[in-house]
Amino acid sequence: MKNGVPILQIHGLDAGIEGKTILKDFHMMVRAGEVHAIMGPNGSGKSTLAKVLAGDAHYEVTKGTVLYKGQNLLALPPEERALRGVFLAFQYPVEIAGVSNAAFLRMAYNSKRKHDGKSEVDPLEFEEFLLEKIKVVDMKEDFIRRSVNHGFSGGEKKRNEIMQMAVLDPLLAVLDETDSGLDIDALREVAAGINKLRRPDNAMILITHYQRLLDYVKPDVVHILSNGRIVKSGPASLALELEKKGYEWISH
Amino acid sequence: MSGFRIDSSLPQGIQLEETAEGATLTVPERGMFDLLIPIGVRAKNAKLRVVTGATSRVRLVLDYELEAGLEATFELGAGAFMDVFHLERQKRDKALSSINKYLLKKHASLNVWTFASGGPACIAHDVKFLEPHGFASVHGLSLLGESTNVVHRVTADHAVGHCASRQFYKSVLSGHARSAFESLVQVAKGADKTDSKQLNKNLLLSKDAVATSRPELSIHADDVACAHGSATGELRKEELFYLRSRGIAETDARLVLTEGFAMEALEDVPEIPLKAELVELLKLKIAELAA
Numbered sequence: 001m002k003n004g005v006p007i008l009q010i011h012g013l014d015a016g017i018e019g020k021t022i023l024k025d026f027h028m029m030v031r032a033g034e035v036h037a038i039m040g041p042n043g044s045g046k047s048t049l050a051k052v053l054a055g056d057a058h059y060e061v062t063k064g065t066v067l068y069k070g071q072n073l074l075a076l077p078p079e080e081r082a083l084r085g086v087f088l089a090f091q092y093p094v095e096i097a098g099v100s101n102a103a104f105l106r107m108a109y110n111s112k113r114k115h116d117g118k119s120e121v122d123p124l125e126f127e128e129f130l131l132e133k134i135k136v137v138d139m140k141e142d143f144i145r146r147s148v149n150h151g152f153s154g155g156e157k158k159r160n161e162i163m164q165m166a167v168l169d170p171l172l173a174v175l176d177e178t179d180s181g182l183d184i185d186a187l188r189e190v191a192a193g194i195n196k197l198r199r200p201d202n203a204m205i206l207i208t209h210y211q212r213l214l215d216y217v218k219p220d221v222v223h224i225l226s227n228g229r230i231v232k233s234g235p236a237s238l239a240l241e242l243e244k245k246g247y248e249w250i251s252h
Numbered sequence: 253m254s255g256f257r258i259d260s261s262l263p264q265g266i267q268l269e270e271t272a273e274g275a276t277l278t279v280p281e282r283g284m285f286d287l288l289i290p291i292g293v294r295a296k297n298a299k300l301r302v303v304t305g306a307t308s309r310v311r312l313v314l315d316y317e318l319e320a321g322l323e324a325t326f327e328l329g330a331g332a333f334m335d336v337f338h339l340e341r342q343k344r345d346k347a348l349s350s351i352n353k354y355l356l357k358k359h360a361s362l363n364v365w366t367f368a369s370g371g372p373a374c375i376a377h378d379v380k381f382l383e384p385h386g387f388a389s390v391h392g393l394s395l396l397g398e399s400t401n402v403v404h405r406v407t408a409d410h411a412v413g414h415c416a417s418r419q420f421y422k423s424v425l426s427g428h429a430r431s432a433f434e435s436l437v438q439v440a441k442g443a444d445k446t447d448s449k450q451l452n453k454n455l456l457l458s459k460d461a462v463a464t465s466r467p468e469l470s471i472h473a474d475d476v477a478c479a480h481g482s483a484t485g486e487l488r489k490e491e492l493f494y495l496r497s498r499g500i501a502e503t504d505a506r507l508v509l510t511e512g513f514a515m516e517a518l519e520d521v522p523e524i525p526l527k528a529e530l531v532e533l534l535k536l537k538i539a540e541l542a543a
Contacts, residue, residue, distance in 0.1 A: 054497050055496075055497070056493055057489075057493070058489075077496070077502075078493060078496040078497045079496045079497075079498075079499050079500060079501050079502065079505075081497075082496070082497055082498055082499035083499045087497075088497055090494065090497075093494070094488075094490050094491050094493075094494040096491055096494070096495075096509065096512055097512060097513070097516050098511070098512030098513055098514070098515040098516040098519075099508055099509070099511070099512035099515075103508075104495070104498075104508070105498075107500055107504065107508065108495075108498035108499050108500055111498075111499040111500055111501065111504075112499050115499070147512070164498065168498065168499070
């Protein structure tokens with residue numbers, strides 16, 4: 001564990017969807033400079049946590065608090081959370097026909113600049129900036145002119161999430177199964193992208209089902225989630241142990 | 253006198269005959285490439301006939317003025333290309349009626365776009381393939397608010413085989429606006445290897461807007477590929493959340509998604525100056541409808 005300032009503090013969180021409680025008395029603390037991995041079987045509450053942090057209205061919080069930089073995150077609408085530096089890389093990125101990646105990202109980037117009291121950038125300036133950023137995920141230039149995720153392969157969608165993260169430069173990034181559906185080459189490139197964005201002043205939560213992403217992105221802490229609670233936390237080696245013993249190991 | 257305002261500086265070879273009954277435009281064989289002819293339709297019951305020679309290439313922009321009404325026939329020669337734009341963008345008291353027939357000889361290729369943001373109106377496009385290997389794509393975009401009503405009637409008559417037709421219509425409706433897509437693809441007996449697609453998508457921005465959709469098929473041949481579909485709904489919540497999760501305010505997210513939905517209907521418009529005008533028009537109208 002490092003001694004950065006706390007970025008995220010979750011206390012006694014109960015949350016769920018359609019009346020069903022999924023996260024139960026969930027606790028977590030993430031400091032600047034840390035990468036936390038959350039592992040768990042399907043249905044353990046990994047994605048619920050991601051959606052609750054991003055502010056998806058389908059999910060309800062019934063108990064507990066979430067502090068982001070000491071402030072109540074749950075009171076903020078999704079766009080306000082993003083403007084303050086929270087980013088969710090979606091497990092299933094949404095396809096948006098008719099809106100180009102460049103136009104969409106410029107809008108998002110300018111919203112953030114405006115929020116930070118900076119001047120907005122024009123399309124040409126932004127294109128230059130974007131062409132730098134697509135190098136993070138090693139994509140071709142036409143990537144930025146295509147409609148957002150529309151007709152993208154699974155791997156392209158995940159790279160697009162990481163590119164968006166590079167553009168928006170969040171303080172807290174939550175990556176929801178960014179490794180799922182990737183072949184080994186794509187996984188390596190996406191992981192390289194994540195490592196490039198890792199800094200002492202920001203933090204990441206990697207949500208994953210498998211250990212393999214953690215071969216490339218080394219976490220400071222690994223948490224094992226089961227039935228909506230963290231049942232075990234430990235160093236990076238915990239992921240390897242879990243891989244060996246399987247999820248049955250923690251369910252008893 | 254004919255009820256039109258046709259660009260008087262027509263290039264050599266193109267004939268324009270105007271009488272009290274209407275106008276006839278004749279484009280000779282191997283006619284001009286990428287020729288754009290703006291036509292203002294000024295009078296009700298204006299009659300237009302356009303005859304194009306083999307392998308000619310022509311673009312027509314029909315701009316409906318306030319008192320407009322049209323009955324038109326477009327005859328495409330063998331291997332001829334034709335793009336026709338119908339722009340209906342003025343709010344009017346009496347409904348516009350525009351009835352268009354397109355007759356295609358072998359290897360002719362037709363693209364029609366209808367842009368409706370005025371109304372009320374009834375705009376009909378009837379395509380008939382006279383000979384094999386023809387292609388016709390008919391697109392429409394309606395952007396309507398208040399209590400405007402626009403009816404699109406679109407038919408494709410596959411009288412012979414080996415022809416392909418496409419119908420792709422979209423509408424964005426707010427207030428009490430209504431749009432109708434009444435479409436029929438007919439495939440005659442023996443018109444094998446017919447390939448047709450009918451698709452209609454409608455986005456409702458208010459609970460009082462109504463879109464009706466009837467993509468119908470009548471098939472009397474055995475070996476054909478005909479697809480039809482229709483979807484009507486509101487903005488998708490997942491798309492809104494995705495944009496908001498990137499810091500885009502909800503009102504802006506709604507606007508950009510609505511624009512994106514409509515923009516797809518203009519995707520196939522060739523890169524001519526008119527396209528930029530249509531995109532501008534689309535943005536202005538969407539801003540008005542989404543407000």
